[in-house]
Amino acid sequence: MRLSNIASTFKKCRQEHRxxxxxxxxxxxxxxxxxxxxxxxxxxxxDICEIGVGHNCNTGDGKQIQNSTYRAIKNGIxxxxxxxxxxxxxxxxxxxxCILMGYYNSVVQYGENRFVRKCKQVGVDGLIIVxxxxxxxxxxxKKCKKNSINFIQLLSPTxxxxxxxxxxxxxxxxxxxxxxxxxxxGKLKVSPxxxxxxxxxxxxxxxxxxxxxxxxxxxxxxxxxKKADGLVVGSALCNEISKSIKNRQNSVTNVSNMxxxxxxxxx
Amino acid sequence: xxxxxxxxxxxxxxxxxxxYGGKFGGNYVPETLKxxxxxxxxxxxxxxxxxxxxxxxxxxxxxxxxxxxxFFKLKNLTKHLGGAQIWCKQVSKANxxxxxxxxATVHALIALKAKKRFIIGxxxxxxxxxxxxxxAKKFGLKCKIFxxxxxxxxxxxxCRAMRKNGAxxxxxxxxxxxxxxxxxxxxxxxxxxxDTTHMCVGSTVGPNIFIKICAWSTAQISxxxxxxxxxxxxxxxxxxxxxxxxxxGSSAMGFWNxxxxxxxxxxxxxxxxxxxxxNSKRHAAPLTNGAKIGVLHGAxxxxxxxxxxxxxxxxxxxxxxxxxxxxxLHCLLKDSKRARYTSATDEESLEALKLISxxxxxxxxxxxxxxxxxxxxxxxxxxxxKDTIICVDxxxxxxxxxxIIKERLGHNL
Ligand SMILES: Cc1ncc(COP(=O)(O)O)c(C=O)c1O
Numbered sequence: 001m002r003l004s005n006i007a008s009t010f011k012k013c014r015q016e017h018r019x020x021x022x023x024x025x026x027x028x029x030x031x032x033x034x035x036x037x038x039x040x041x042x043x044x045x046x047d048i049c050e051i052g053v054g055h056n057c058n059t060g061d062g063k064q065i066q067n068s069t070y071r072a073i074k075n076g077i078x079x080x081x082x083x084x085x086x087x088x089x090x091x092x093x094x095x096x097x098c099i100l101m102g103y104y105n106s107v108v109q110y111g112e113n114r115f116v117r118k119c120k121q122v123g124v125d126g127l128i129i130v131x132x133x134x135x136x137x138x139x140x141x142k143k144c145k146k147n148s149i150n151f152i153q154l155l156s157p158t159x160x161x162x163x164x165x166x167x168x169x170x171x172x173x174x175x176x177x178x179x180x181x182x183x184x185x186g187k188l189k190v191s192p193x194x195x196x197x198x199x200x201x202x203x204x205x206x207x208x209x210x211x212x213x214x215x216x217x218x219x220x221x222x223x224x225x226k227k228a229d230g231l232v233v234g235s236a237l238c239n240e241i242s243k244s245i246k247n248r249q250n251s252v253t254n255v256s257n258m259x260x261x262x263x264x265x266x267x
Numbered sequence: 268x269x270x271x272x273x274x275x276x277x278x279x280x281x282x283x284x285x286x287y288g289g290k291f292g293g294n295y296v297p298e299t300l301k302x303x304x305x306x307x308x309x310x311x312x313x314x315x316x317x318x319x320x321x322x323x324x325x326x327x328x329x330x331x332x333x334x335x336x337x338f339f340k341l342k343n344l345t346k347h348l349g350g351a352q353i354w355c356k357q358v359s360k361a362n363x364x365x366x367x368x369x370x371a372t373v374h375a376l377i378a379l380k381a382k383k384r385f386i387i388g389x390x391x392x393x394x395x396x397x398x399x400x401x402x403a404k405k406f407g408l409k410c411k412i413f414x415x416x417x418x419x420x421x422x423x424x425x426c427r428a429m430r431k432n433g434a435x436x437x438x439x440x441x442x443x444x445x446x447x448x449x450x451x452x453x454x455x456x457x458x459x460x461x462d463t464t465h466m467c468v469g470s471t472v473g474p475n476i477f478i479k480i481c482a483w484s485t486a487q488i489s490x491x492x493x494x495x496x497x498x499x500x501x502x503x504x505x506x507x508x509x510x511x512x513x514x515x516g517s518s519a520m521g522f523w524n525x526x527x528x529x530x531x532x533x534x535x536x537x538x539x540x541x542x543x544x545x546n547s548k549r550h551a552a553p554l555t556n557g558a559k560i561g562v563l564h565g566a567x568x569x570x571x572x573x574x575x576x577x578x579x580x581x582x583x584x585x586x587x588x589x590x591x592x593x594x595x596l597h598c599l600l601k602d603s604k605r606a607r608y609t610s611a612t613d614e615e616s617l618e619a620l621k622l623i624s625x626x627x628x629x630x631x632x633x634x635x636x637x638x639x640x641x642x643x644x645x646x647x648x649x650x651x652x653k654d655t656i657i658c659v660d661x662x663x664x665x666x667x668x669x670x671i672i673k674e675r676l677g678h679n680l
Contacts, residue, residue: 057578059454060297105562109576158302
């Protein structure tokens, strides 16, 4: 069977003895044009690009991603623009696998079937729907699978072992472990050792699943978690965009440099 | 058409996915909250069957909240309107000045059973926050209240009360700076602190368990009303109309609970949403204005949103009703046609307060939220027969709105 883009990316990184670097930026932040340019620029250093579909009443995002979300919405981002950005991005030379990350109401309003079809059409490789947990996501994740889109299940420190086993059983190529009790953008309040201990427990349940760690990861903390299959950096990048705007600097170069420096920590 | 199940509490009429009528409610929350929600649901299911806990609840309702709240006829208003009789259930006489005390008290008791020392909650009009701060103080819990910065200004009286009770008021400056954003921020805080902290949602909204706890708590109102009505009229009258304002819908759920099983031709349930300023399109009236179904704060419901699913800003003179969504329980009551929903504008609500102040001075002083319900009563009473009994839930005290009313009318009431 042919590996998915996501699975083959992890395979390649494993061969290079390093974790995959996953970036997260919000679609349309700071505006449609720049958010595409940021994607294109960071794609040379990242392995997988998560693209946020912001929602204004989300329950999972901290201040940095909220700021990015409000900025993107204010500057007129629409779902169809996000699909257009992905389509254009996937045609660029260094394009990496794309994961859309958002909230369920965006999918509900677009229509589940239509949303999945459109994702497939523009080249989305995976979906993370933060507020569509297991088992609520059972039907939707099946639809994704049928259309060769990875539905990415989340696990958290509060997830019990029995529940974990069930979730992992229903998961596709990649699983996302939330490092700590936090929204996005929180300070890492758990020791890397503890996070890796939990990580290993999950890996033991099914070694073949690619397990990434996210939440609280910055250039300062990323080296300590290098043992993972993949690491996600999001809020730090969103914050960099906010800072660039404030200091009237070029957000595209600033974010791209940041991702380059983070990537260097993983070699 | 959706059908209600006979002989089963409305809060328990969901399927295994926690959906009412197969399409409202649910638990659309980040993974981190699944476990705390499950724990809370298990605890609550145990407690609501536990005689000792029920006695405890009743003890505090009696000795702390104050039961029953008064029920009486508004004779002058009735005479003035010349139609149906207008009665009032003065829930604002409960400790703290509004129905929010029932939910707050029960949540504080549950927090103790869950061995949590910290409690958090959202607030719009400030009553949910004030009551939670009172209950927290009484039961020795540390309390944080999330409140939109717009509401902190316009409901300063209640905000001061929260601080006096030792609660921290966390200002929420995102989005519309009102209740909807306060609830989002409170849930985010819970995501980060669910290991030590108990969350109270201030109305019958949010993930299923919060809807259940809230409606179960405010149901005290209709238990009292049932006794009072039977005592007054010898039985449930042939033509009874129960009118209540609806924001998230906790007050209305409590007011109606015992009467839902009655035929709607005998007991009509009328919910009044916020129509906003007369010419505004940003009314907080998702049931009245046919909003689409979407996910807000963990539950599917009729919610005011754009085509993309972004939640839209609303506008109302009443901070308590200024919320784009509404309880899945009310969505169920609407689709099963058991309740009827309408809205009143800011102006109509102010007019209602003026009339009440003129005719019933010294008897009742409703806040801007129940003013919406009174406005509907005033609208329909003249057309109805004299043996029709309209009962309005006067669920909030006017003190908190003194400043807004003075600004709008140019004088005090
Ligand atoms: C007095 C009063 N009435 C009504 C409401 C609206 O909430 P609900 O619809 O949950 O009763 C509030 C909310 O703050 C309130 O303070």
